[in-house]
Amino acid sequence: MKLQINTSNVVVALVAAGLVVLPLYSQLTGNIFILTLFTRIIIFALAAASLNLIMGYGGMMSFGHAAYLGIGGYAVGILAFEGIGSGFIQWPVALVASALYALVIGALSLRTRGVYFIMITLAFAQMAYYIASGMSRYGGDDGLTIYKRSNFGGLIDLSNRVQFYYLCLGCLFGGIYLIWRIINSRFGLVVQGIRSNEQRMQAIGYHANRYRLVCFVISGTICGLAGALLANNTDFISPAGMYWTRSGELMVMVVFGGMGSLFGPVIGTIFFLLLEELLSQFTEYWALIMGPLLLLIVLFARGGIMGLLGRFNRG
Amino acid sequence: MVLVEQSLNGLQFGLLLFLLAAGLTLVFGIMDFVNLAHGSLYMMGAYFAATFTAWTGSFILGVLLALGATLLLGIVLEFVALRHLYGRDHLDQVLATFGLILFFNDAVRLIWGPAGLALPLPAWLTVPVQIIPGVYYPAYRLSIIIVALAVAALLYVVVMRTRIGMLIRAGASNREMIGALGINIKLLFTLVFGLGAALAGLAGLMQAPILTVQIGMGENILILAFVIIVIGGIGSIRGAFLAAIFVGMIDTLGRAFLPDLLRTVLSSAAASTAAPALSSMLIYLLMAIVLVVRPEGLFPAAKR
Numbered sequence: 001m002k003l004q005i006n007t008s009n010v011v012v013a014l015v016a017a018g019l020v021v022l023p024l025y026s027q028l029t030g031n032i033f034i035l036t037l038f039t040r041i042i043i044f045a046l047a048a049a050s051l052n053l054i055m056g057y058g059g060m061m062s063f064g065h066a067a068y069l070g071i072g073g074y075a076v077g078i079l080a081f082e083g084i085g086s087g088f089i090q091w092p093v094a095l096v097a098s099a100l101y102a103l104v105i106g107a108l109s110l111r112t113r114g115v116y117f118i119m120i121t122l123a124f125a126q127m128a129y130y131i132a133s134g135m136s137r138y139g140g141d142d143g144l145t146i147y148k149r150s151n152f153g154g155l156i157d158l159s160n161r162v163q164f165y166y167l168c169l170g171c172l173f174g175g176i177y178l179i180w181r182i183i184n185s186r187f188g189l190v191v192q193g194i195r196s197n198e199q200r201m202q203a204i205g206y207h208a209n210r211y212r213l214v215c216f217v218i219s220g221t222i223c224g225l226a227g228a229l230l231a232n233n234t235d236f237i238s239p240a241g242m243y244w245t246r247s248g249e250l251m252v253m254v255v256f257g258g259m260g261s262l263f264g265p266v267i268g269t270i271f272f273l274l275l276e277e278l279l280s281q282f283t284e285y286w287a288l289i290m291g292p293l294l295l296l297i298v299l300f301a302r303g304g305i306m307g308l309l310g311r312f313n314r315g
Numbered sequence: 316m317v318l319v320e321q322s323l324n325g326l327q328f329g330l331l332l333f334l335l336a337a338g339l340t341l342v343f344g345i346m347d348f349v350n351l352a353h354g355s356l357y358m359m360g361a362y363f364a365a366t367f368t369a370w371t372g373s374f375i376l377g378v379l380l381a382l383g384a385t386l387l388l389g390i391v392l393e394f395v396a397l398r399h400l401y402g403r404d405h406l407d408q409v410l411a412t413f414g415l416i417l418f419f420n421d422a423v424r425l426i427w428g429p430a431g432l433a434l435p436l437p438a439w440l441t442v443p444v445q446i447i448p449g450v451y452y453p454a455y456r457l458s459i460i461i462v463a464l465a466v467a468a469l470l471y472v473v474v475m476r477t478r479i480g481m482l483i484r485a486g487a488s489n490r491e492m493i494g495a496l497g498i499n500i501k502l503l504f505t506l507v508f509g510l511g512a513a514l515a516g517l518a519g520l521m522q523a524p525i526l527t528v529q530i531g532m533g534e535n536i537l538i539l540a541f542v543i544i545v546i547g548g549i550g551s552i553r554g555a556f557l558a559a560i561f562v563g564m565i566d567t568l569g570r571a572f573l574p575d576l577l578r579t580v581l582s583s584a585a586a587s588t589a590a591p592a593l594s595s596m597l598i599y600l601l602m603a604i605v606l607v608v609r610p611e612g613l614f615p616a617a618k619r
Contacts, residue, residue, distance in 0.1 A: 061406050108603050111610040115349050115405045116549065119541040120606065126538045127599040134592030244538065248413045255410055285425050291418030298411040299399055 008309040012263045015270070019169055023162045035161055041273045042168045043229045046175050048253040048265035050222035053179050055251070056260030057188065058215045059195030063118045064105070064125030065250045068098045068220050070132055070242030072227020077144045077237040087150030087158075091228050098224025099217050101128070106216035110209050125247055132239040143238020150232055158232050168229050172266070175222050180262055182218065191215045252294060258306030267305050319450050321571040322564065327456050329563020330463035334518035336540040336547070336555040337470060338511025344487040344550030346504050348397065349405050351412035353515050353540070354533030355419035356392075360385045360516025361523035361532065362423060365432040374437045381520050382513055389512020393505050401504070420530050431529035434520070459521050466517065467556060474552065483507060487550060539566075542598055546605045548612025558613065562598050569594040 019042065026035040047069060054060040075094035084090065109120045138144045149158035158164050182188045194201045194208045202208050231237045249272070257268020275293075279286035301308060339353050363384045368377030396415070400408050436455055443451035474480040482503055485493045494500040519533065526532065543562050547554030573594045577586035605613060 055406075061409070063409065108606050111606050112545075115343070116545060116610075118349070118405065118409055119545055120602070123538055123542050123545070123599060123602060126535075127596055130595035131592050134588075134595060136588055136591075244534070245413075245416075248410075248416075251406075252410060252413070255406070285421045287417035287421040288425065291414040291416070291421070294414030294417070295396055295411045298403075298407045298414070302407075 008261075008306055011267070011309055015263075015267060016173075023165055027162075032161065035165055037273075037277065039161070039165050039168055039233055040230075041270055042165070042172050043226050043233060044250070044253065044273060045266040045269040046168070046172045046229070047223050047226035048250055048257070048269045049172070049175055049179060050219045050226065051250050052254045052257075052259060052261075052265040053182065053222070054216055054219040055254055056264075057183050057195065058191050058212060058219075060110075060212060060216060061114075061118045061251075062121045062216075062219075063244070063247050063251065064121035064123075064128075065220075065223055066242045066244065066246035067101065067105075067125040067128040068223035069227040069230055069246065070128060070237070070239070071098045071101055072224035072229075073231035073237040073241060074132060074138070074144075074227075075224075076150060076228045076231040077146050078138055080146050080148060080150075081138060081144060085148050085151045087152040090150050091225070094224050094228040095221050098227065099221040102217040102220025103213070106213045106220070110212050110216065122244055122247065125242065126244055129239050129242050129244070132242060139238065141239060143236060143240070146231060146235045146237065149235065150228070164232070168233075171225060171229060175225070176262060176266070178222070182215075183262075187211065187214070256297065256304050258304035258310075261304075261306040264304060264306040271305060316450055317571070319447070320452060321568055323446075323452055323456065323460070324571075325564035325567035326560065327460050327463075327563070328567050329560035330460060330467070331518045331522055332536070332539055332543055332563050333467060333556050333559035334463060334514045334521075335536060336543040336559050337467075337552055338514040339537075339540050340544050340547070340550055340552060340555045341483070341507055342511045343544070345483060345490075345507055346401055346486075347490075348401055349408045349412070350397070350511075351409060351537065352392070352415040352419065353511070354537030355416050356385055356389060356512045356515040357519035357522075357533035357536065358419065358423065358528075358530070359388055360519035361434070361528040362427060362432065363516070364520035364523055365434040365528045366427075368434060374440070378520055382516055385516025385519075386509050386513040389516075390505055390509040392512070393508040397508070398501070398504065416534070423530050429530065431527035434523040434528055436524045455524060462517075462521065466514070470514075470552065479506070539598070542602050544612075546602055546613060548615035551612070551614045554612060554614030562601070565601060566594075566598050569597040573597075 019038070022038055023035060026032060047065065050068075051062060051065045054062055072094040075097050076090045079085075079090045079093060105121065105124045109117055109124065112120060133141050149164075152158070156163050156167060158167065183192065190201065190206055190211050194206065194211055198208050230241070234241075253269040253272045254265045255268065256271050257266065258264030276286060276290065279289055283289070297304075303310070335353065335357060338356075339350065342348055342350055342353075360381055363381035364378050366377075367380040367384070368374050371377050371380070392415075396411070400411055440455040440458060442454050444454045444457055446452050446457070472480075474483055482493060482498055485498075486500065486503060486507075490500065493503075515533075518536075522532075522536075539562065543555055543558045546562065547556075547558030574586060574590035577590050577593070580586075581589065
């Protein structure tokens with residue numbers, strides 16, 4: 001793949017560079033708030049990027065991605081609660097649990113298409129939400145406070161804001177690199193082929209649902225990692241974090257940025273969360289503006305921000 | 316005794332779910348439109364009823380006004396925003412109506428405040444009625460069952476036996492064709508959407524006196540309505556009816572009897588931890604089973 005210099009690539013490069021130097025700015029100005037805000041943004045960007053893998057490239061509209069955030073988070077929280085503080089155990093458990101959940105849910109949901117798929121992933125995520133609410137040992141509805149962040153020996157200190165920020169950023173860049181490798185691999189091309197014409201791919205001899213399922217599981221696993229990061233970031237995990245509106249927000253982030261564009265979800269997440277932050281400083285009823293804005297963006301700005309940037313190149 | 320009562324509760328819950336699912340499946344079947352904001356209309360129905368009842372001082376009058384208001388709201392909503400989304404991707408529709416949910420929740424918080432409202436019942440609806448010797452059942456719940464059954468029957472007659480119903484069914488099987496035949500399809504769509512909104516509002520306001528009227532009350536039940544549509548088969552009203560009763564029964568009976576059932580196999584402590592989680596999972600397990608056996612739902616509408 002040849003790198004081209006055009007508006008969208010320049011914007012992407014600037015945003016990426018900005019994210020890398022952000023802690024420096026925060027140190028110089030003593031603005032800690034911006035660092036914590038962007039740590040959160042980066043974690044959600046990773047989740048949105050994982051959703052983009054199946055939505056943008058796989059054509060699977062999952063309305064249940066918040067479940068993985070919850071599963072990854074609860075894996076960290078529950079293990080910490082039971083006295084296992086090592087990140088070397090917590091994080092693999094978070095990833096494996098998310099992957100297993102994705103495998104079961106995916107195998108069932110992929111029997112359907114289109115709207116059915118949206119509804120079913122939504123319903124299963126809601127089931128996960130109810131299960132989390134029912135775990136009375138781990139706080140039930142009230143959630144679980146995580147008193148100690150994951151312990152990675154002397155390797156990295158998650159309680160250090162800057163180190164944790166760079167860990168999250170590393171995970172985000174790593175995740176996007178992984179997704180980039182996937183979509184340009186033979187496997188990824190097959191998945192994209194299935195999105196555009198399932199029958200034809202089936203006819204050439206590809207088992208469409210197996211490819212879809214593997215893609216679905218990879219996406220869920222990456223999102224589970226975001227969940228583990230998020231739990232460490234908030235030092236708290238509760239069912240509210242996996243409520244279905246969270247899944248909706250993740251979809252919005254992907255679509256804001258531009259579905260099916262590699263870096264789009266990152267831009268979309270930054271845009272969405274900054275807007276939310278801005279509006280909520282301005283009014284308590286921020287959703288009163290966000291809701292109709294979302295409607296307008298869907299109606300008039302298809303392709304999201306990356307789509308708009310792409311238009312500059314052609315026009 | 317308890318079994319009869321809980322079965323009636325299940326039936327009543329199922330019928331409410333049906334009212335919600337019927338509007339959803341009607342709108343989806345005819346306009347190919349997924350409306351997440353259907354749950355918001357359910358919520359609005361309840362808020363309208365609580366407000367109008369307080370204003371007029373009459374439960375019946377308040378309920379009738381609320382029904383009209385929800386119908387009107389549905390029509391306005393369709394006219395202003397939703398009709399521009401027909402023919403778009405389902406994803407676009409989901410996102411746009413998700414935006415509407417955010418809007419409605421905050422609008423309600425702004426107008427009515429974050430605390431819930433109560434919709435008090437008139438005295439004549441609070442007395443228990445003896446349904447079979449020795450078994451009493453609250454008059455209000457009984458009246459929900461009667462009203463919902465009547466509405467379901469009316470819906471059946473309208474859809475199967477009238478000209479409008481014929482057009483609705485024709486629209487569901489081929490939209491372009493009935494447009495080409497000179498039917499004002501835009502008007503039909505608006506009408507169907509208003510009908511669906513009124514059904515959702517009816518479900519919301521009938522549920523309101525049992526639970527409290529609160530923000531987000533339409534969301535959990537909307538997801539149940541999705542489950543019902545998936546089980547029943549999209550676009551099928553008959554499927555929605557049977558699946559709704561089924562889901563209502565399983566959910567209610569599961570919550571009522573599962574803890575005791577589990578206690579016979581497990582230790583009491585383990586049962587009381589497992590039972591709530593398991594009973595809230597029951598319907599999703601049911602959905603998973605239906606998906607494995609019949610991915611297109613139990614009673615799919617005619618293939619398009």
